Amino acid sequence: MPRKKFSLLYSTIYDLVRKVPPGYVTTYGQIAQRVGCTARTVGFAMAALPHGSNVPWQRVINSQGKVSPRTDGDGNILQRNLLEIEGIQFDQKAQLNLDRYGWIFLK
DNA sequence: TTGTTGACTCTGA
DNA sequence: CTCAGAGCCAACA
Numbered sequence: 001m002p003r004k005k006f007s008l009l010y011s012t013i014y015d016l017v018r019k020v021p022p023g024y025v026t027t028y029g030q031i032a033q034r035v036g037c038t039a040r041t042v043g044f045a046m047a048a049l050p051h052g053s054n055v056p057w058q059r060v061i062n063s064q065g066k067v068s069p070r071t072d073g074d075g076n077i078l079q080r081n082l083l084e085i086e087g088i089q090f091d092q093k094a095q096l097n098l099d100r101y102g103w104i105f106l107k
Numbered sequence: 108t109t110g111t112t113g114a115c116t117c118t119g120a
Numbered sequence: 121c122t123c124a125g126a127g128c129c130a131a132c133a
Binding site: 007009010032037038039040041044045048064066092093094095 | 121127128129130131
């Protein structure tokens with residue numbers, strides 16, 4: 001089982017992402033504000049996430065309501081595909097409605 | 108400790 | 121998809 005091989009900050013971020021239910025999404029900025037860091041750091045944490053983890057990384061998108069393109073490859077295509085499977089629909093601009101799909105973390 | 112890099116966000120034009 | 125520039129924090133060499 002995945003052990004604590006991540007820093008406390010990363011673990012906190014991942015734990016937060018795990019609370020997002022299927023069919024909903026959250027933004028880097030929301031997580032950043034919740035854990036007390038910047039959006040870049042959250043994105044960096046997602047990039048460091050190993051493939052096959054129990055973290056629904058696909059539910060994390062940018063403030064524009066779109067999937068952020070990665071430098072690595074076409075993982076964003078997969079991400080969008082996974083979200084559509086969960087019932088999230090994108091419009092013609094490849095964006096989704098955060099008012100409807102955005103998840104608000106409970107305090 | 109310094110410099111580089113990154114799945115971001117905001118603002119101005 | 122409007123586009124470009126600056127700010128921001130953490131990981132890594």
